[in-house]
Amino acid sequence: MIGQRLNNQRLDHLPTPCLVLDQAILRRNIAAMAAALARHGVPLRPHMKTAKSIDVARLALAGQPGGITVSTLAEAEYFAGHGITDLLYAAGITPQKLARAAALNAAGADIIVITDDPDIAAMIGAMEVPPRTLIEIDTGEHRGGIGPEDGALEALAARLGPALAGVMTHAGHSYAGRSIADMARIAEAERTGITRAAERLRGLGHDPRIVSMGSSPTALHAAKLDGVTEVRAGVYMFGDLFQAEIGTHGLDDIAVTVLTSVIGRRPAERRLLVDAGGLALSKDRSTESVPVDYGFGLLLDAGGRREFGHSVICRAYQEHGVAEIDPAVPFPDLPVGAKLRVAPNHTCMTVAAHERYYVVDGGQTVVAEWPRVNGW
Amino acid sequence: MIGQRLNNQRLDHLPTPCLVLDQAILRRNIAAMAAALARHGVPLRPHMKTAKSIDVARLALAGQPGGITVSTLAEAEYFAGHGITDLLYAAGITPQKLARAAALNAAGADIIVITDDPDIAAMIGAMEVPPRTLIEIDTGEHRGGIGPEDGALEALAARLGPALAGVMTHAGHSYAGRSIADMARIAEAERTGITRAAERLRGLGHDPRIVSMGSSPTALHAAKLDGVTEVRAGVYMFGDLFQAEIGTHGLDDIAVTVLTSVIGRRPAERRLLVDAGGLALSKDRSTESVPVDYGFGLLLDAGGRREFGHSVICRAYQEHGVAEIDPAVPFPDLPVGAKLRVAPNHTCMTVAAHERYYVVDGGQTVVAEWPRVNGW
Numbered sequence: 001m002i003g004q005r006l007n008n009q010r011l012d013h014l015p016t017p018c019l020v021l022d023q024a025i026l027r028r029n030i031a032a033m034a035a036a037l038a039r040h041g042v043p044l045r046p047h048m049k050t051a052k053s054i055d056v057a058r059l060a061l062a063g064q065p066g067g068i069t070v071s072t073l074a075e076a077e078y079f080a081g082h083g084i085t086d087l088l089y090a091a092g093i094t095p096q097k098l099a100r101a102a103a104l105n106a107a108g109a110d111i112i113v114i115t116d117d118p119d120i121a122a123m124i125g126a127m128e129v130p131p132r133t134l135i136e137i138d139t140g141e142h143r144g145g146i147g148p149e150d151g152a153l154e155a156l157a158a159r160l161g162p163a164l165a166g167v168m169t170h171a172g173h174s175y176a177g178r179s180i181a182d183m184a185r186i187a188e189a190e191r192t193g194i195t196r197a198a199e200r201l202r203g204l205g206h207d208p209r210i211v212s213m214g215s216s217p218t219a220l221h222a223a224k225l226d227g228v229t230e231v232r233a234g235v236y237m238f239g240d241l242f243q244a245e246i247g248t249h250g251l252d253d254i255a256v257t258v259l260t261s262v263i264g265r266r267p268a269e270r271r272l273l274v275d276a277g278g279l280a281l282s283k284d285r286s287t288e289s290v291p292v293d294y295g296f297g298l299l300l301d302a303g304g305r306r307e308f309g310h311s312v313i314c315r316a317y318q319e320h321g322v323a324e325i326d327p328a329v330p331f332p333d334l335p336v337g338a339k340l341r342v343a344p345n346h347t348c349m350t351v352a353a354h355e356r357y358y359v360v361d362g363g364q365t366v367v368a369e370w371p372r373v374n375g376w
Numbered sequence: 377m378i379g380q381r382l383n384n385q386r387l388d389h390l391p392t393p394c395l396v397l398d399q400a401i402l403r404r405n406i407a408a409m410a411a412a413l414a415r416h417g418v419p420l421r422p423h424m425k426t427a428k429s430i431d432v433a434r435l436a437l438a439g440q441p442g443g444i445t446v447s448t449l450a451e452a453e454y455f456a457g458h459g460i461t462d463l464l465y466a467a468g469i470t471p472q473k474l475a476r477a478a479a480l481n482a483a484g485a486d487i488i489v490i491t492d493d494p495d496i497a498a499m500i501g502a503m504e505v506p507p508r509t510l511i512e513i514d515t516g517e518h519r520g521g522i523g524p525e526d527g528a529l530e531a532l533a534a535r536l537g538p539a540l541a542g543v544m545t546h547a548g549h550s551y552a553g554r555s556i557a558d559m560a561r562i563a564e565a566e567r568t569g570i571t572r573a574a575e576r577l578r579g580l581g582h583d584p585r586i587v588s589m590g591s592s593p594t595a596l597h598a599a600k601l602d603g604v605t606e607v608r609a610g611v612y613m614f615g616d617l618f619q620a621e622i623g624t625h626g627l628d629d630i631a632v633t634v635l636t637s638v639i640g641r642r643p644a645e646r647r648l649l650v651d652a653g654g655l656a657l658s659k660d661r662s663t664e665s666v667p668v669d670y671g672f673g674l675l676l677d678a679g680g681r682r683e684f685g686h687s688v689i690c691r692a693y694q695e696h697g698v699a700e701i702d703p704a705v706p707f708p709d710l711p712v713g714a715k716l717r718v719a720p721n722h723t724c725m726t727v728a729a730h731e732r733y734y735v736v737d738g739g740q741t742v743v744a745e746w747p748r749v750n751g752w
Contacts (some may be wrong), residue, residue: 015449015472017752035527064477071695091651091695092639094713096391111542116640117712143696144640172693230731263468264492264520273520275467279728282751283660317548318425318521318724319447319467336493337470350653352729361689375731376393376656 009366011302012339014358015260017280019350021357021370023059025255026237030060031250033220033236037300040225045069045212045233048347053357054082055370060237064093069232073100078373079086080109087092088112088212090170092136092144093120099259100119101131102112112210114168116145118152121159130163134210135201137169139193140186141373145295147168148196151191156241157206166210167201169194174217178290180247181346217248241298245290255353257304257341258297260321262334268326272299276342278316278327297342297350299323306339313342385742388677388715389601390734392637393656395726396717397733397746399435399681399746401631402613406436408625409596409612421445421464421588423495423610426724431456431746436613445608449476456485461617464488464588466522466546466608468512477507488586490544492690494528497535506539510586511577513545515569516562519630522544524572533582543584545570545747546608548595552614554666556623563594568719593624616723617674621666626678632727634673635682636697638710646701648675648708652718654692658725672717673726676700679740684708689718 037044046060053334057079067086076087085108089101091114098120101111105128106357115121116136117238124130135156139143145258146152157164177183190213198208212227214232225231237250238256249277258280264273278296287294295312309326316322323341325331332341344350351357352374359368377627383476388395396737397460413420422436423446433444433455435546443462446452452463461484465477465576467597474496477487482505492512494629500506511532516519522528535540547566554561574584590608601607614632615625640649663670685702692698697718701707710716720726726751735744 014470015476015752016470042637092649092712094637094639094651096389096637096713100391110632114713119507120712142645143691143693143698150704156389224484244507261470263470269518273468278660278725283722284654284660294675317517336468336491336496337472346659349654349659353751374729376391 001282011259011358011360011364011366014259014366016339018259019256019277019354019357020259021256021359022362023359024362025253026056027059027366028257029237029239029249031254033233037231040222042225042228044348045047045230045232046237047071047090047232048075048079050234050351051078051237052372052374053299053370054079055368056237057084067320073097073104074314074376075373076101076104076109081106085109088168088180089233090114090168092116095120095123098123100125102129105129105131114183118155121156124163125159125161126275127163132165133160133163134166134212135164135197136169137167137194137197139171140170141170142178143172148193148200150375153200154204155342156364157201157204163210164206165174166208166212166229166368167194168199168210171213171218174215175246177217178246178278182248183217183221186221187222187338188224191222191225191228192222198227216243217246219261238347238351240344241294241344242290244288245287245292251306255341256347256357257300257343258350260340260342262336262338264341265336267331268272270327270331272323272325273333274322274340275319276313277319279318279353281313281316281321281342281344282346282353283316284346284349286346294295294345296321297344300341300343302339302373304342386564386736387635387736387740387742390635390742392635393652394635394642394728395733396633396635396680397735398631398738399735400738401629402432403435405613405615405631406438409609410439412596413467413741416598418474418601418604419606421606421608422450423447423608426456426610426727427613428748428750429746430455430612430706431744433460434532438670445610449473449751451749452477452480452485452487460534461485464544464608466490468492470584471496471499472501478503478505478665482506488541492532494531497532500539501535501537503539509536509539509542510542510544510588511540511571511573513543514726515545515547515566517546517548519548524569524576529573529576533539533577533580538673540584542584542588542605543570543573544586544588547591547594549588550591551622553593554622554638556597559593559597559658560599563598564600565599567598567604574603579653593622596624614723614727616720617670618662618666618722621663621668627682630719632721632723633676634726634734636716636718638712638714638716639696641712643707646703646707648699648701648710650697650699650716651695651696652689653695653727655694657689657692657697657718657720658722658729660722660725663723670721672697673720676719678715678717678719709751725744
C-alpha cells in the first residue's frame with residue numbers, strides 16, 4: 001500500500017502550488033545510494049528529514065536493515081506509528097525531549113538519542129530504562145559534538161554506562177565541497193574521526209556497536225568506510241539544484257519540483273509572475289554560493305523539462321514568484337493559468353511547506369498522493 | 377471563544393520549537409493601525425496572510441467593517457468556514473482558481489478576485505454569476521497590475537462588465553523604504569496611482585466602488601488617503617526585525633517569537649546550539665539589506681527580553697540554529713534544555729512553518745492556543 005491512489009489525474013488539474021514527486025527519479029537515486037554503499041558492504045540508515053513520508057521510507061529501506069534517521073520527534077512518532085521502530089533522532093537531546101522519547105520507547109519504539117553534554121549523559125545514565133545513546137562526535141563541521149580526541153569522551157561514556165551504544169557524526173561541511181574529490185576527502189576525515197572515537201571507547205573498555213556517519217555527499221563519494229557500521233543520508237533521495245552544483249548528482253536527478261501556475265505576464269520585461277513564492281519554494285538561497293546561482297529556483301516546463309535555459313525565480317514574495325526569462329530562449333507564450341514547474345534550490349526546505357506529494361512516474365499522470373509529517 | 381484555552385501552562389513546558397504570540401503586543405499593534413487609519417476615516421481590510429488565524433482576525437476586525445484580505449484560497453475557505461464572507465483574494469486569479477472561488481461564493485462566501493489580464497477579464501465577464509472583480513494597478517512595485525495610465529484599463533473594464541467592482545494596488549516597494557519619510561512618499565504615490573485609475577474608470581462610465589491600497593508601512597505612514605475606500609495591511613499585527621529596521625514599528629512591538637531550547641554549548645567559541653533552525657525560523661535573510669543584520673533572528677531570553685545584546689542566529693541548519701553570543705555580554709550560563717526565544721527576521725515566513733500559536737499576555741503563562749491555516 002503506498003498512500004492514496006489517484007485515478008489517472010493529470011498534473012494540469014492539481015491546485016497550485018504543490019509538490020510533484022517523480023518516483024522514477026526517486027527510485028534511481030535510491031538505487032544509486034544503495035549501490036554506492038554496497039561497494040563497502042555498509043548499510044544505510046536513511047535520513048527521513050527531507051522526505052518525511054512513510055511511502056518514501058519504504059522505498060529507501062529496500063535491501064537495508066530497516067532503521068531510519070529522523071530530525072524531529074514528530075517524525076519519530078509518525079514513523080513508529082507506521083511500524084518503523086529503529087529510529088535515530090539526530091539532534092542533541094534535551095531533558096524534555098528525553099522524556100518524550102522514553103515515552104515513545106515505552107510504547108514500543110526504540111529511539112536512539114545523541115548527546116555531547118555531560119549533564120545529559122548523567123541524566124540518561126540514571127534512567128531506569130534509558131534509550132540507546134550515541135556520543136556525538138565533531139569531525140569538522142563544528143556544529144555539535146566533541147572532537148575525536150577530546151578528553152571529555154571518557155566522562156561521557158562513564159556517565160552513560162550501559163546506555164552507551166556507540167558514536168555518531170555528521171560531516172555537514174561536505175556541503176562546502178565543490179567537487180567529488182572534495183567530498184571524498186571530507187568523507188575520509190569523517191570516517192577517520194568517527195572510527196578513532198570508537199577505538200578510544202574500546203580502549204576504555206566500552207563496546208560502541210554503532211559507529212554512524214554520513215551526509216549525502218560523503219555517503220556517495222567515500223573511498224572507504226572501514227570501521228563504520230552504518231551511514232546516514234537523506235537529501236540524495238530527492239536531490240536539488242544546490243546538490244547538483246556541488247556534484248552530488250546531476251541536474252536530471254532532481255525528483256521533486258514545485259508545480260505552479262502563471263498568474264501574470266510581462267512580455268516586455270521578459271517576466272512571468274507565478275503562484276510559487278517564498279512559502280511554496282522557501283527563501284533558501286544556497287545556490288548563491290555555488291557556480292550557478294538559480295535565484296529561488298529554476299523554471300521548467302509543465303513536464304519538468306529544462307526548456308527555458310537559465311530562467312530562474314529572481315524574486316520570491318510570500319505567494320508570488322517572479323520568473324525572469326533567459327534572453328537566450330524565446331519568451332514562453334503561455335496564458336494566465338498555464339502550468340510550469342520549479343526545481344528547488346534546497347529540497348529539504350522547499351518540501352517542508354507542503355502537506356503531500358503528488359507522485360508521477362516519469363510522465364504527467366498522478367499515480368499516487370503521499371502525505372508528509374511536518375512540524376515538531 | 378478564542379481558540380482552545382490552556383490552564384496556566386508555563387512556556388517552560390511547551391515542546392520546542394514553537395511560536396509564542398504575546399497578545400498584549402498584538403492588541404497594541406492592532407490599536408496603532410486602527411488609530412492611524414481613523415485619522416483618515418478610512419477602514420481597514422486586514423490582510424490575514426501573516427496570522428492565518430480566526431482568533432487574530434477577530435481582534436484585527438474590531439471597529440472595522442468586517443472584510444478581510446487573504447493570500448490563498450485555503451485561507452478563504454478557512455475564514456469563510458468561520459463566518460467571514462467578505463474576502464479579497466489578493467493574487468492574480470487563474471481559470472482554475474476562478475472555478476474554486478465561484479464554488480465558494482455559491483456556498484455563501486463573497487470572494488473578490490483581482491486581475492490585470494484581458495483573457496481572464498473576458499472569462500469573468502462571461503460568467504453567469506461572476507465574483508466581484510478588481511483591476512490590479514501597479515503603483516511602482518512592478519510585480520502585478522497595469523499602470524494607472526495604461527490604455528489597457530478600458531478594455532479590462534469593458535470585458536469585466538458588471539463584475540467590475542473597483543481597483544486595487546499594493547505598494548510592496550515600501551519595504552525598500554528606510555525611513556518614515558520614505559514610507560509617506562511611497563504611500564502618496566500609491567494613493568495618487570490608485571485614485572487616478574479609479575477616476576479614469578469613472579470617466580469611462582464605470583463605478584469603481586472599491587478603491588483599495590495598502591502595505592503595513594504605507595498604511596501606517598500615509599499623510600492622506602483621500603479617494604481611497606479601504607486599506608489592506610497584515611504584517612503590522614506581529615511585526616518583525618525587518619519592519620523594525622525600516623521604521624514601521626519599534627523592536628518592542630514584535631508580537632511573535634520562536635521558543636527554542638538549548639541543545640548544545642560551546643562556551644569557548646561563545647556559541648549556543650538551539651533547536652530552532654531553518655524550518656522553525658525560515659531561511660529569510662531580509663535583514664541582510666537593512667542597517668542592522670540579524671542573521672536568521674535575534675536571541676532573546678525565555679521572557680522575550682533583549683538580554684543578550686546583538687546575539688543572533690548566525691547559521692540555520694534544518695533543525696539546528698547556531699547562536700553567536702555578542703562579545704559585549706556575558707556568555708549565558710544555560711544548561712542544555714534551557715529555553716530561549718528568537719525574534720524573527722520576517723514574521724510571515726517564520727510563522728508559516730508552525731501549526732499554532734501559544735498565546736501569552738505579557739507574561740510566561742500560556743492563556744490560549746490558536747490554530748493557523750497553512751498550505752494552499
